[in-house]
Amino acid sequence: MWPTWRENPLFSALLSLVLLGLIVFLGGKAYQTFLLANRVDQPTPMERTIYIEGIGKESMVPDVAVMTFGIDVTADSVANAQKQNTDKMNQLIEKIKGLGVAKEDVQTKDYSAFEKTEWDYHENKSVSKGWTVSQKLEVKVRDQNKLSTIISTAGQGGTSFISGPVFRVDEPAAYEAKARTKALADADQKMRAVASSLGMKVEKVIGYSEYKEDNSNPYGYGMGGVGGAMSEKGAGAPTPTIESGTQEIKLHASVTYLISR
Numbered sequence: 001m002w003p004t005w006r007e008n009p010l011f012s013a014l015l016s017l018v019l020l021g022l023i024v025f026l027g028g029k030a031y032q033t034f035l036l037a038n039r040v041d042q043p044t045p046m047e048r049t050i051y052i053e054g055i056g057k058e059s060m061v062p063d064v065a066v067m068t069f070g071i072d073v074t075a076d077s078v079a080n081a082q083k084q085n086t087d088k089m090n091q092l093i094e095k096i097k098g099l100g101v102a103k104e105d106v107q108t109k110d111y112s113a114f115e116k117t118e119w120d121y122h123e124n125k126s127v128s129k130g131w132t133v134s135q136k137l138e139v140k141v142r143d144q145n146k147l148s149t150i151i152s153t154a155g156q157g158g159t160s161f162i163s164g165p166v167f168r169v170d171e172p173a174a175y176e177a178k179a180r181t182k183a184l185a186d187a188d189q190k191m192r193a194v195a196s197s198l199g200m201k202v203e204k205v206i207g208y209s210e211y212k213e214d215n216s217n218p219y220g221y222g223m224g225g226v227g228g229a230m231s232e233k234g235a236g237a238p239t240p241t242i243e244s245g246t247q248e249i250k251l252h253a254s255v256t257y258l259i260s261r
Contacts, residue, residue, distance in 0.1 A: 054187025070161030183253035207256030
């Protein structure tokens with residue numbers, strides 16, 4: 001316990017001077033910080049960075065064509081419509097597999113059943129016209145030499161809907177890697193030019209992000225429509241020569257660099 005003023009006047013005086021000096025020091029620091037914070041010409045120091053975007057392009061040759069086939073059947077009941085639809089779809093699936101399409105490349109899509117109604121103006125009410133069962137089949141065609149034959153085959157036996165092909169690359173990772181390398185080289189070249197113009201040097205990379213543009217251009221080949229089956233007159237009808245062409249992957253690499261003088 002510290003002595004009182006009466007017990008030790010010298011110690012008390014020295015302690016008072018120390019405390020006073022500390023108060024003056026802290027007050028001066030606070031005032032200096034206040035002045036710096038309010039001066040427009042001296043902002044708070046920040047790291048110098050530049051943000052550069054590089055672009056890399058790579059051409060891809062599609063190796064898969066995706067086709068969608070649909071069959072719609074209308075009957076007096078759901079059960080009858082289902083049976084007729086199933087028979088037709090199963091026949092189509094077997095024909096497509098017979099052309100060399102693997103089982104894992106055939107997938108059923110969008111199975112539905114709904115009542116078909118029409119407005120009767122004489123009765124002033126909706127009248128049932130039966131039940132429609134619809135299902136679609138998605139097929140990946142890997143041998144594009146068979147694509148026209150598969151489309152022609154699907155046009156037989158009451159197919160209601162044909163859409164595609166949508167061309168794509170099944171394993172695009174290798175193309176993406178090449179595009180990324182080009183994008184980073186582009187960013188590096190731009191960074192060096194900017195740093196040289198500013199009279200700065202690059203210390204290190206402190207940020208990175210990327211995104212790809214989707215430049216796929218699927219070729220659409222449409223036949224028929226919902227509720228309208230293709231007639232047997234269309235069986236074996238010639239189909240156009242279909243070319244897959246090429247697709248371009250365009251990757252943007254955004255790099256943030258730390259620079260200094």
